[in-house]
Amino acid sequence: MAVLSEEQTMLRDMARDWTSNESPVNAWRKVRDADDGAGFDASVYGEMAQMGWSGIVVPEAYGGSDFGWLSLGLVIEELGKTVTASPLAASALAASAIALGGSDEQKQKWLPGIASGEIVATLAVDEGPRHDPDAIKASVSGGKLSGAKAFVAEGDSAGLFVVAAADGLYLVAGDAAGVSRSRRHLTDFRSHAEVSFDSADADKLAGGGDDLLGKVLDRARVLAAAEMLGMAGQAFETTLAYLKQRVQFGQVLATFQALQHRMANLYSDIELMRSAVEAGLAAIDSGGDTRQAAILAKVKANEVGHLMSREMVQLHGGIGMTDEYDAGFYLKRMRVLEAMWGNTAALRDRFATLNGY
Known part of the structure; x- marks a missing residue:
């Protein structure tokens, strides 16, 4: 687990409290049922912007806080726990492309609006x-x-x-x-x-070197992995709580050794996933070559996220298949994120190519 500064710890805790109190899973259910094309609640995103989240990776000179990608990843992870819908990640990626490759004129024109949340x-x-x-x-x-x-x-x-x-x-x-x-x-x-x-x-965008798109896609992969980390962690906690209270054949499910082993394996997988995601975020913040770290983060997130969301549904039994229960939200969002910015097979092939195979 990454060592966080005091400011990063405060940011994570603020995001955790806000998502739990102001944007629980039921809030996403309401957005889903409204069936609006935007796919998120604009007023909720406005609250995020007021807290400064939309400017975390925007340079201070253009209205942001330049707090770094690990800090943004902490927020995205917390949003993933409650499957909160927002354009935060997409806007941050677009802002990073402008910050990396834009002229001062382009930065002045667009970055302040992105940082304030006025521009998606x-x-x-x-x-x-x-x-x-x-x-x-x-x-x-x-x-x-x-x-x-x-x-x-x-x-x-x-x-x-x-x-x-x-x-x-x-x-x-x-x-x-x-x-x-x-x-x-x-x-x-x-x-x-x-x-x-x-x-x-x-x-x-004329700056940013020969592979500006590649650098932006690395950031996209790691942010997607951060959201998947939050979802996987919450899916684990929700499933564990269910196993501890569900009684079958006169016994609490959590007392069955086979289920204990499955949950222990899932916990280990999620901790490995966390290490890979945080390493990817740290690689971006360090300013070095992010290609391999980004691939490792996304591949591990794809693998563990797929497994954990599937196990969540299965271990909840029949209730896990119903729309009234939340398990399906995690499964469905996880499958879309798996495909975004490279599925496991494509990224493994890219990793092999980078290493000369």
């Missing part, structure tokens, strides 16, 4: 059903971007898109002429829009 920003990368940054066909000619992006997280409400084109990343305003969106329904009921760009005005 997001990445638009993949063009097919699977994550494949090597298959990007969107192109820019004369400052006009054309192409289509599938399953853009927070795409229904985004006021700014950071779009991956064949020759780099571009900024496209959400209200620009030529931008159109259509809602996509995925099992987690969050916002995943198909966004089309038809000769839309685009402003290139």
